[in-house]
Amino acid sequence: MSTGLMPAGVLSPGGNLNAYVQTVSRFPVLSPEEEQHLADDLYYNGNLEAARQLVMSHLRFVVHIARSYNGYGLPLGDLIQEGNVGLMKAVKRFNPERGVRLVSFAVHWIKAEIHEFILRNWRIVKVATTKAQRKLFFNLRGAKKRLAWLNNDEAEAVAEDLGVDVKHVREMEGRLASYDAGFDAGEEDDDDSHYVAPVHYLEDKRYDPATQLEDSNWEENSVNNLEVALEKLDDRSRTILQRRWLAEDKSTLHELAAEYGVSAERIRQLEKNAMKKVKTAILAA
Structure with a gap:
């Protein structure tokens, strides 16, 4: 199977995202036999062309996963790029003797890279640093059925579901509800909101x-x-x-x-x- 060489710009989700999605969707899906042959060629012979074909045929799968993280307010193109990094890491480590399809193995690597990117960029101040906090961060967003704050019963149900204390659920919920505020007033702010910016609350000691x-x-x-x-x-x-x-x-x-x-x-x-x-x-x- 050959996916053909494509211009670099076409295969960059950071450029024209629609063109990128259309392009990767045209790459044919590998049959189990084709995937096994390419994986063996890469694993035993180090054939980089086989690695390229394995990656290209699974780019559409990365797009599908990245779209499920759209609710975090980060550019879809950036999420896809990070997912592609995870895909390439998975292809490099894929052992064809395990008896599983590449897509089943790669999903964990793709999500891990996307998760890391979200946690680095979702807030200026990190909202989750430990493994338990990261798990709670992603699961709590999915567990909340509405935009309002969880009541006591809902918080206890989420805590029981995720195997954590209720206080940790409340703490993460507060972090999720917070937002980054600019230190200086924005150019688009009106006169009323302009002076609410933190910069106006600093004491000017130059003339003291x-x-x-x-x-x-x-x-x-x-x-x-x-x-x-x-x-x-x-x-x-x-x-x-x-x-x-x-x-x-x-x-x-x-x-x-x-x-x-x-x-x-x-x-x-x-x-x-x-x-x-x-x-x-x-x-x-």
């Missing part, structure tokens, strides 16, 4: 007299400490630091080397040693 005095004292103290530290250096080291770091028209290593009649490397060593002495003196002040 106490803060300005503190900054001024800190700057003055830093300058004084630097002057004292420089005075402890020998003339050559002090001049090198001033010319290299404090002058408006800074000198290069080679310029100072020519002036003092030494190598540029020697100037660099003197600069490094002088800088270390200055830092030590400032920290000790």
